[in-house]
Amino acid sequence: MERMTVQTQPIEGQKPGTSGLRKKTRVFMGPHYLENFVQAIWEGIGGAAGKTFVLGGDGRYFNDRAAQVILRMAAAAGAGKMIVGQGALLSTPAASHLIRKRGTDGGIVMSASHNPGGPEEDFGIKFNMPNGGPAPEEVTNRIFAATKTVTSYDIVEAQDVDLSTVGVTRLGEMEVEVVDPVADYAALMEELFDFDAIRGLLAGGFRIAFDAMHAVTGPYATEILERRLGAAPGSVRNAVPSSDFGGGHPDPNPIWAKELVDLVMGEGAPDFAAASDGDGDRNMILGKGVYVTPSDSLAVLAANAHLAPGYAKGLAGVARSMPTSRALDRVAAAKGLDVYETPTGWKFFGNLLDAGRITLCGEESAGTGSDHVREKDGLWAVLLWLNVLAVRRESVAEIMAAHWREFGRNYYSRHDYEGVDAGRAEEMMAALRAAAPGMAGNVVGGRKIAQADDFAYDDPVDGSRSEHQGMRIVFEDGARIVFRLSGTGTVGATLRVYLEDVETDPAKMGRDAQEALAPMIAAAEEIAGIRAHTGRDVPDVKT
Ligand code: VG1
Numbered sequence: 343m344e345r346m347t348v349q350t351q352p353i354e355g356q357k358p359g360t361s362g363l364r365k366k367t368r369v370f371m372g373p374h375y376l377e378n379f380v381q382a383i384w385e386g387i388g389g390a391a392g393k394t395f396v397l398g399g400d401g402r403y404f405n406d407r408a409a410q411v412i413l414r415m416a417a418a419a420g421a422g423k424m425i426v427g428q429g430a431l432l433s434t435p436a437a438s439h440l441i442r443k444r445g446t447d448g449g450i451v452m453s454a455s456h457n458p459g460g461p462e463e464d465f466g467i468k469f470n471m472p473n474g475g476p477a478p479e480e481v482t483n484r485i486f487a488a489t490k491t492v493t494s495y496d497i498v499e500a501q502d503v504d505l506s507t508v509g510v511t512r513l514g515e516m517e518v519e520v521v522d523p524v525a526d527y528a529a530l531m532e533e534l535f536d537f538d539a540i541r542g543l544l545a546g547g548f549r550i551a552f553d554a555m556h557a558v559t560g561p562y563a564t565e566i567l568e569r570r571l572g573a574a575p576g577s578v579r580n581a582v583p584s585s586d587f588g589g590g591h592p593d594p595n596p597i598w599a600k601e602l603v604d605l606v607m608g609e610g611a612p613d614f615a616a617a618s619d620g621d622g623d624r625n626m627i628l629g630k631g632v633y634v635t636p637s638d639s640l641a642v643l644a645a646n647a648h649l650a651p652g653y654a655k656g657l658a659g660v661a662r663s664m665p666t667s668r669a670l671d672r673v674a675a676a677k678g679l680d681v682y683e684t685p686t687g688w689k690f691f692g693n694l695l696d697a698g699r700i701t702l703c704g705e706e707s708a709g710t711g712s713d714h715v716r717e718k719d720g721l722w723a724v725l726l727w728l729n730v731l732a733v734r735r736e737s738v739a740e741i742m743a744a745h746w747r748e749f750g751r752n753y754y755s756r757h758d759y760e761g762v763d764a765g766r767a768e769e770m771m772a773a774l775r776a777a778a779p780g781m782a783g784n785v786v787g788g789r790k791i792a793q794a795d796d797f798a799y800d801d802p803v804d805g806s807r808s809e810h811q812g813m814r815i816v817f818e819d820g821a822r823i824v825f826r827l828s829g830t831g832t833v834g835a836t837l838r839v840y841l842e843d844v845e846t847d848p849a850k851m852g853r854d855a856q857e858a859l860a861p862m863i864a865a866a867e868e869i870a871g872i873r874a875h876t877g878r879d880v881p882d883v884k885t
């Protein structure tokens with residue numbers, strides 16, 4: 343087997359964002375693009391020689407080809423072993439678990455998550471650390487720096503490795519172990535949750551629907567929900583991963599999973615429904631006639647996790663990303679738990695989880711997880727909900743109503759303006775940054791601003807500081823607006839406006855969220871001048 347050194351030169355823009363490097367698939371398929379970045383990963387982590395890595399992806403277009411390139415580069419870099427999901431598939435949480443379980447030196451996940459897939463859509467790569475979590479900024483900065491100086495990469499010349507069968511093979515000196523992508527993950531779920539109780543619930547006629555959105559969770563959900571828990575065959579929909587996710591966005595929100603939302607809102611609705619994203623780390627939770635916002639779901643799970651065996655001893659603490667609603671804080675306050683506020687992106691939870699300061703955490707973008715892995719985990723959230731439902735024997739709607747009565751309700755919504763001109767979006771953020779220091783005390787829409795700042799985070803574990811993580815404007819009565827630019831998009835800029843208002847009067851807790859938030863929507867426009875800056879009247883997506 344011949345090892346070659348290929349001359350190359352730096353390619354601009356290989357800067358990892360909120361979750362790895364994401365670009366148009368065609369860009370990734372361009373000459374040296376993937377290879378340069380993989381070489382930069384090896385450099386950013388101090389080399390691959392003698393190391394063991396996990397490799398898998400969400401099955402999108404180019405997943406199979408990219409896997410072969412990464413394997414040949416790993417062999418050339420002297421890696422000792424690669425553990426690969428069969429068919430080069432692994433959900434993000436399953437990859438995280440495998441990295442931890444096998445005690446490897448990290449892993450490479452090929453995914454652009456909830457972004458659409460296909461030759462004209464998106465592809466992505468992220469590196470996860472030995473703790474199973476996304477590389478922290480310090481490491482992604484080193485990787486980015488290496489992309490700017492790379493002049494060559496090493497790769498072996500070889501036939502494709504057969505990834506279709508479970509077993510051990512070799513690529514030159516390197517061992518390649520192909521593993522069942524589902525088995526270890528499913529076993530972990532059985533440890534955390536009361537499968538007997540959930541089986542009992544389902545056997546009693548409780549009907550569920552799970553939409554895998556043609557993405558990687560299909561095989562996991564089919565094995566766990568249908569085979570192990572006895573959900574009726576067909577409960578898992580769109581269960582076969584396809585390279586373009588059936589032409590849709592594998593994004594579990596009311597827009598892209600509209601069919602499922604229509605199902606629970608219509609006649610003969612199932613009792614519980616859920617969906618996951620491209621790489622299986624997100625979740626959307628629905629009940630008969632109800633959509634549970636991710637922020638509320640996080641709060642409900644924090645309040646009820648002790649009902650599942652894996653969390654019976656209670657929670658060490660909880661965390662949420664800054665833009666996530668403060669419904670979680672209400673639960674934490676009532677239960678005397680520490681609550682941490684981190685920047686957007688799962689990498690910021692890693693240290694808190696490793697240090698044992700938190701057990702449960704989540705984001706408003708449909709990500710929830712715990713210390714069982716170091717990524718958010720879609721199916722895990724679904725199973726925790728099912729475990730809670732099996733114990734409480736109430737409907738999702740009843741659980742939500744009781745939760746709001748007990749803790750209060752934080753009306754919440756995120757408005758996204760997609761494909762905005764990047765320069766204009768930056769200008770809007772710069773204007774907000776400049777105005778923020780003078781905002782406290784101003785009255786907008788009859789409410790007084792208590793605090794306005796550009797969120798910066800000091801990690802309490804390693805002391806690292808992350809700045810410019812979003813503009814937040816907090817009102818005296820607890821309402822809040824956050825403005826931030828997305829770090830996962832591949833075209834122009836996506837402006838995210840996060841809107842939140844607090845309701846403690848039980849008589850007013852059943853309102854439509856957009857209606858209840860109308861004053862905050864108007865306040866956001868007044869404060870930021872979204873229309874003038876972006877030329878947009880209405881958001882593209884409301885979740
Ligand atoms: C978005 C979400 C963020 C999430 C990230 C990765 O980032 O807002 O909460 O962690 O996607 O999710 P941004 O920068 O576009 O707002 V995904 O499921 O990669 O895994």
Ligand code: CO
Nearest residue numbers: 455456621623
């Ligand atoms: Co994802």
